[in-house]
Amino acid sequence: MHESAPSTRPLTARRPAAALTGSLSVPGDKSISHRALMFAGLAIGRTQITGLLEGEDVLRTAAAMRALGAEVTQTGGIWQVWGRGVGGLTEPADVLDMGNSGTAARLLCGLLASHPMFSVMTGDASLRRRPMKRVTDPLSAIGARFAAREGGRLPLAIEGATDPLPVAYRLPVASAQVKSSLLLAGLNAAGHSVIEEPEPTRDHSENMLRHFGATVDVEVDGAGRIITLHGQPELKAADIIVPGDPSSAAFPLASALLVPGSSVTVTNVGLNKLRAGLFATLAEMGADITIANQRTEGGEPVGDLTATYGPLRAVDVPAHRVPSMIDEYPILAVIAASAVGTTRMRGLNELRVKESDRLAATAAMLAQAGVRVEIEDDDLLVHGTGAPPAGGGLVVTHMDHRIAMSGLVLGLSAAAPMAVDDTAFIDTSFPGFVDLMRHLGADFR
């Protein structure tokens, strides 16, 4: 989409004259939305999905599932999927373009690899730089064949296995995308697929598979988990309610913590504990964040979060927390820039292979605002002074939605405005972000 109609949307954020106040809800969870469309496409019957994220990444997944034979419709915010049954997808007639979405591309590889058909996948310039061997290597072991660009990068041609073998794999990196790709492949293999993860990663796939009637056993194994999927289940359509995305909620909540006098509530935020690392970290920093109205909706815990401005202190964020807040480091770094002391975020090597090299992009963004920042091996150190950053620089987003939103929040908190080179990619995960933030009182021009 972006490449056929290239249009950048620069924006400048400045400290608002008044505090940010108000209540809002954020769009649906991106991870759950991708999975809802894919699993519903493998179920028998009609699944209704409420609260699906209608961001560009998820729309790519919807288009891909249609191209694979599922019927996917949308009316007035309600999505319906008529699935094909496990193993029932059909060969796509054209190249599948996954846009900016690593999750869509990697999860879909698991589906394509476990059906006896030929497909080709591509993506935008950001996605074409990202590593795919982390999924194609284990998927080759079940009988699929891949041809890719140097380094296993997209575009990728896939010859799916005729009789996929069950998966037996220990993940070398803690990645929910790789785990989920393998679970999707294992669905169409006879017997049990066993996946070991060194550290627990988001378990939306496991939860949703059970919701559709599959048997998934999870055993705790030291710090990690062993997940066993019973192959070739009959998945039955089951309606899904998608909670608000905690990774999106992070931005308005962070803004409230940083703009003097502010208090902002985000309602209906997903609080799955394997996604809630940022909130644990902010509590350690002394942030005033309260949770009200905790409940379970569609099998996931949700609640209403209120963040109120106040002093913050630096923290040391342990590496074992990375999987539970992998997408939140850029915004945590922005918050840390206003805290008192040096925040060290450990073990961030996976940030180098996100929509951009997020470790480098985050450090560059803060340096542009006059913040003292260092990368030491895989750790990011942010030296906060307790005062607002100087600001006044330019944030280069590198086609990365989370860098764009973090840059805008940085501008709200800094003494001088911050310019962000391109906010167009925000639509991949948080359509409406700029307007919602303006409603709270953000000064974006």
Ligand code: S3P
């Ligand atoms: C996701 C998992 C994470 C995360 C991404 C979404 C998912 O990636 O960064 O935005 O939906 O499974 P990794 O699991 O590869 O770290």
